[in-house]
Amino acid sequence: MGKANLDWSNLTFAYTPTNYHLEYYYKNGQWSEAKIVEQDTISLPIAATCLHYGQEAFEGLKAFEHKDGSVSVFRPEENARRMISSARRLLMAEPPEELFLSAVEKIVKLNKEFIPPYGSGAALYIRPLLIGISGILGVKRSEEYLFLVFASPVGPYFKEGLKPINLYVEEKLKRAAPGGTGNVKVGGNYAASLIVSKKVKDMGYNEVLYLDAVHNKYIDESGPANFFGITEDKKYITPESESILPSITNKSLMVLAGELGLNVEQRPMPVDEIFNLKEAGCCGTAAVITPVKSITYRDKTVTYIEGDQIGEYSLQLYNKLRAIQLGEEADTHGWNYKIEL
Template sequence: MTIDWANLGFDYIKTPFRYLSIWKDGQWDQGKLTEDNTLHINEGSAALHYGQQCFEGLKAYRCKDGSINLFRVDQNAKRMNRSAKQLLMPEVPEEKFIQAVEEVVRANSEFVPPYGSGATLYIRPLLIGIGEGIGVQPAPEYLFTVFCMPVGAYFKGGLTPTNFVVSEYDRAAPQGTGAIKVGGNYAASLYPGKLAKERHFSDCIYLDPATHTKIEEVGSANFFGITKDNRFVTPLSPSILPSITKYSLLYLAEHHLGMEAVEEDVYLDSLDKFTEAGACGTAAVISPIGGIQVGDDFHVFYSETEVGPVTQKLYDTLTKIQLGDIEAPAGWIRNIKN
């Protein structure tokens, strides 16, 4: 397969190998690599009817010396297990999760894009309830799989601010599944996301479901803002997915940029305190927010066309760590030699 690395999108591409493991009778099997990209499951599987499933997303990065970096993969393993626990699914042992990811990356190493291309290898671990069943109850068996594909740079031509609109819809219920990575949260966002795009916004801003006064998430990403007194702020709520990128930026803002970095309430009527704002997550790393439509009012942060200086520094620092260009904090990087 010939790949035009410079023109990759964020689309499914079949790579040669994926990992597959089955939980049955109280234990996981050894797991194996397979070339079959079709899952064969019972029609009564709980994942299909009752949404008993969770997933993760992470990336592998080609370094200048040709080796491959995995970024904070242990945190993805921990987050998947938090999701599994709440959905009454068996946890995937952390060492099994990491081994599966590494096996898939090694087996598909020719699909890890070249250093400097702006592209990466996107990795999708998935855990689903399978087996014969039809009642509302945990599945009798579970399937854990990891597959991957090369994806292009999220930003074509560099970081570009985009605009968002506050949604009247809720992403997740109070005390619900907002803090775990389950497909139902994303299914619920499709319709309000469509409405936002029809109005020529990038996506929705979701508010806290209890009071609709505080920002929680930006589409499928986490919100952050830079205040006038140079603080890095992200929303605090039990309904927000704990983004690994967000917690990495909190650390870098404090330890690399010397800022105060906090999680706290971000009230919709207090946007004036922010000089910059953005969304962060695995796919985009950082997406600068130009402005937010709040009812009839449109609030602009740093600029609708230019990236703020703090946002740029955070993006540069994080991506250089991921690519191995600067030293990472202890435990953040697992390097795979070809």
């Protein structure tokens, strides 16, 4: 079968419907077989716990076509484990790792004509979603769950590729606090962040840089991405915090940074350190690395990039990870999960 008739190189990070999605139901302590569904809507009890009490967790990962036509998904085992930890935190039924991986394989195969061609800069984004579906009025965990997986071809997060952005350090509004749900991927965190993104965008910045909720001193993360900085003396520093999402991209970049000869430090990172960095970046599945051009903290702005010249290490890390994902470079860590189409 050929490819869908899409303008692959002009795709954005927007939802494009595909052939099918998958549904697995959890009932009486058991997960059902996969149900292959054509329409892209679902029907729910009006009292479903996901709608009222936020029993909802999701994941985001990508499938890439390689030059030889083979297809692989980047580190889906990590997403499977993260979804289990999100489910555990919200007291939801946990989709086992094998079920998650089999769903990922199935969704790619069922929608194979939507896998963007090698060289287009696009990828097939896979969105697993777990929701509580029992209609219960009281604040209680759901008895039944739906694990749903869909896919959508997406373009690069920024059309221009590595487009440097300006961050603003927000001190009042928070997305998460220690002991809360910042370290899992649940919808409530994103609902809480919308107003913050709007605030900083209205002020003329591209994204927010959050500080920890207890001391207002340590860097947490930036919107939907982890943060890292690179120093003159060759350190890759990234915040350790119990209220940030453990990014799979960041985990991978830390390995690659070590291989590039950088000293990797994952530790609480006081915000004042932004003034000593040579390069800074945000990282996540959507864009791999988004270089940071400047950060504004109170009345001071530190600028890392003049014009559009990306920092040396940020560029090397980006190129290296992309090359692995696209099968252009040896996958020495076994990060690519091959899908037999």
